Amino acid sequence: MKVVRYYVPNSYDNYNHLLIDPDSMRAMVIDPFSKTQTLEMVAAFGATLDAIYLTHEHGDHIRAAGPLAKHFNLPIYGNAKIPLVTQPVKDGDEVSVGNQTVVCWETPGHTFLHTCLYGSDEDGIPFLITADTVFNAGVGNTHSGDTEVLFQSIDKIKDLLADHARIYPAHDYMENNLRFARSLEPGNKAIDLWLEKVKQTDAESRPVTEWSDELTFNPFLRLDSAELKQSVSERLSRQLPTDLEVFSSLRKLRDEW
Ligand SMILES: [Zn+2]
Numbered sequence: 001m002k003v004v005r006y007y008v009p010n011s012y013d014n015y016n017h018l019l020i021d022p023d024s025m026r027a028m029v030i031d032p033f034s035k036t037q038t039l040e041m042v043a044a045f046g047a048t049l050d051a052i053y054l055t056h057e058h059g060d061h062i063r064a065a066g067p068l069a070k071h072f073n074l075p076i077y078g079n080a081k082i083p084l085v086t087q088p089v090k091d092g093d094e095v096s097v098g099n100q101t102v103v104c105w106e107t108p109g110h111t112f113l114h115t116c117l118y119g120s121d122e123d124g125i126p127f128l129i130t131a132d133t134v135f136n137a138g139v140g141n142t143h144s145g146d147t148e149v150l151f152q153s154i155d156k157i158k159d160l161l162a163d164h165a166r167i168y169p170a171h172d173y174m175e176n177n178l179r180f181a182r183s184l185e186p187g188n189k190a191i192d193l194w195l196e197k198v199k200q201t202d203a204e205s206r207p208v209t210e211w212s213d214e215l216t217f218n219p220f221l222r223l224d225s226a227e228l229k230q231s232v233s234e235r236l237s238r239q240l241p242t243d244l245e246v247f248s249s250l251r252k253l254r255d256e257w
Contacts, residue, residue, distance in 0.1 A: 001100045001119050005168055006041055007203040008033045013061045013172040017129055018042065022122065026050040028077075028097045028115065030129055031170055032064040035071070054078035054085060056114040058144075061170065079106075079113035089115065089171025097235035100187055107133045107157065109150020110140030116157070126162050128211075131170040133157070136209055137194070138249065139220045140252060151247045152241055154220060163212035170202045181219045182183035182257045184231040184250075190216035 001019050008014040010033065017030040018041055027047035030037040031054060042049045052065050052074055066082050069076050077095050080088030089095060091106035095117070102119035110132040110234045117129040133153060134141035144148050175198050182191045194217050197207055215221050222228050232249045233240050239247045 001097060001121055003121050003129075003166075003168065004041065005208065006037070006044065007172065008037065009084075009203075010060070013203060014060055015168070015170055015172060017040075017103060017168055017170075018045070018047070018146040019117075019119070020045055020047045021100045021116075022030065023047035023100075024098030027101075028053055029068070029093070031055055031061040031131065032068055033060060035064040035067045038064055038068060046199075049074065051095070052076045054082050055116065055129065055170065056111045057082045058111065058132070060127065061131070063071060069240075070088040070213075077104075079115055081113050100107075105157070105160070107153040108220075109133065109142060109145050110155045111145045111148070112149070114140075114145070118160075123126075123164065127168060128157070128161060128165055129168045130157075132204045133216070134167060134218075134220075135171060135177060136167070136174035136206075136214070137181050137191075137216075137218045138173055138254065139251070147248045147251050148244060149246050154247075158221070161211050163210065163215070165211045167209050167211060167214060172206055174198050174206055177254075178217065180254055181217055183226060183257075184219055184253075185227050186224070187227050188217065188225075202237060221248060223247060 003017050004018040014033050020027045025047045027049050028051040029038050075086045075087045076085050077086040077089050089104040093104045094101040102117045105116045106117045107114050121127050150182050178195045223246045
């Protein structure tokens with residue numbers, strides 16, 4: 001499966017994704033923001049748009065789904081409770097793109113309806129469209145979800161995902177997230193290294209990270225780092241005896257960052 005990531009120039013810094021089956025050139029778009037931009041991208045690859053997938057119900061993720069579906073009579077996959085969805089999916093369900101398939105992983109927390117998409121790319125490398133569950137160097141907010149539920153979803157991803165899997169978040173928050181990470185783990189050289197890399201890129205050319213990269217700098221995946229735990233504990237002036245408390249405190253500090 002070919003994975004195409006493209007930046008959506010708006011104030012939310014969204015990334016949209018196309019999955020293209022190279023044999024049939026059938027494509028599925030994930031969380032389309034703009035009808036025009038989606039169709040331009042599909043045309044640029046000479047593909048035919050077959051389906052829409054919605055990772056969750058937020059406005060910036062479903063914006064162009066209705067107009068695209070209506071115009072081309074396309075099915076919309078996603079959690080059954082998302083109003084536009086015509087093809088409900090549950091954890092473990094396969095979704096076809098041409099002759100290939102991707103698998104739905106239920107990952108509630110950012111919202112209760114959030115799902116990720118797991119597959120294998122053109123190089124045979126596993127990938128996860130993490131959307132607003134895992135960002136580069138961060139995780140989604142839980143303003144319309146629940147932090148403990150997100151913690152459990154991240155734990156599930158940690159259990160299931162191979163280290164060399166490629167990660168595709170739905171927003172470009174990497175630089176700010178890395179600055180937040182550095183404020184908590186100033187001794188972590190990986191953070192400096194990636195911050196340097198990121199400064200030399202723009203939203204279009206941002207590096208695609210592997211899960212093993214995220215494990216070196218993403219604070220929400222580094223709950224066992226003594227330096228991180230101490231920083232968080234000091235900022236909030238309290239002990240954090242469990243991983244969940246470290247995670248929730250990190251989420252709170254990031255909200256205020
Ligand atoms: Zn969202």
